[in-house]
Amino acid sequence: FDALDTVEAILIQSREWPDFVTSVFASRNPLELPLIFPGMIDDGLHCEIKLGKNRNTGVFLDMRAGWFWVKAHSHNKRVLNLFSYTGVFSLFALHGGARRVDNVDMAANVLKIAQKNHQSNQLHDGCSAFYKRDILKAQRWFESREPYDLIILDPPPYQKKAFQGWKDYLKLLDHSRHALAEDGTMLCCLNNPQISIDEFKHDLSQHFGDHADLEVIERAPEIEELDNSKGLKLIAVRP
Incomplete structure (x- = not known):
């Protein structure tokens, strides 16, 4: 984690149906979930990503x-x-x-x-x-x-x-x-x-x-x- 300068946090989600649990494995700063941000999906294209509180993140x-x-x-x-x-x-x-x-x-x-x-x-x-x-x-x-x-x-x-x-x-x-x-x-x-x-x-x-x-x-x-x-x-x- 320390070697990955661009990574601010690592989240791990257990997705056993119908339940799921999100755990913050590591974070440089305190996190408030969900995390909402634009994620790049192709050169010149991005979409809204939502991580942490929902099973669906906005992109598959x-x-x-x-x-x-x-x-x-x-x-x-x-x-x-x-x-x-x-x-x-x-x-x-x-x-x-x-x-x-x-x-x-x-x-x-x-x-x-x-x-x-x-x-x-x-x-x-x-x-x-x-x-x-x-x-x-x-x-x-x-x-x-x-x-x-x-x-x-x-x-x-x-x-x-x-x-x-x-x-x-x-x-x-x-x-x-x-x-x-x-x-x-x-x-x-x-x-x-x-x-x-x-x-x-x-x-x-x-x-x-x-x-x-x-x-x-x-x-x-x-x-x-x-x-x-x-x-x-x-x-x-x-x-």
Whole structure:
């Protein structure tokens, strides 16, 4: 710790579900939690980080490969970011040249943070919008949209009363197809440690049929899992 001049504190969080405990392992000065600060997530991009009192910190670092894939595939595209949380996917899409990104989440508090993230990155010039919707009950909203070239699906694997696992994922896929352009792409994300990447790919193939093109996006090399086949799964689907 003494050799790391830029480090002011080390926090360790035990995340046994459903409880979690944050401990201050070392600190140069007294700390009051939560710590809230802008964290760099790419050259020229940052987002609000909140550490210490909540399970969710404002950013999921294991999604790095997905962020950079979106940045590389967003130029001049209309993008729909579902379960958008604090809008990090949107930041990368706009940084990659997207002409429009619509962010949808059912939690107003995280949408406010997403708006702040866009403003602080100077990415709020009419190219992004934020909608509070219960996504699984918004089929008419999907059908009313101008088609999107890229739709990002990043739901929780399970959330009581909000998202009930694979049956709701299938509903999400069906809703999204109503809003997808004819030659569009869906980025399907799944963070369920009970399901392997091969099982996820098989389930998507069963749903879309053999004609669909499925591209598995490899996780960032610095993100390691106890079982690398069952960590975060990212598959780009071109129906």
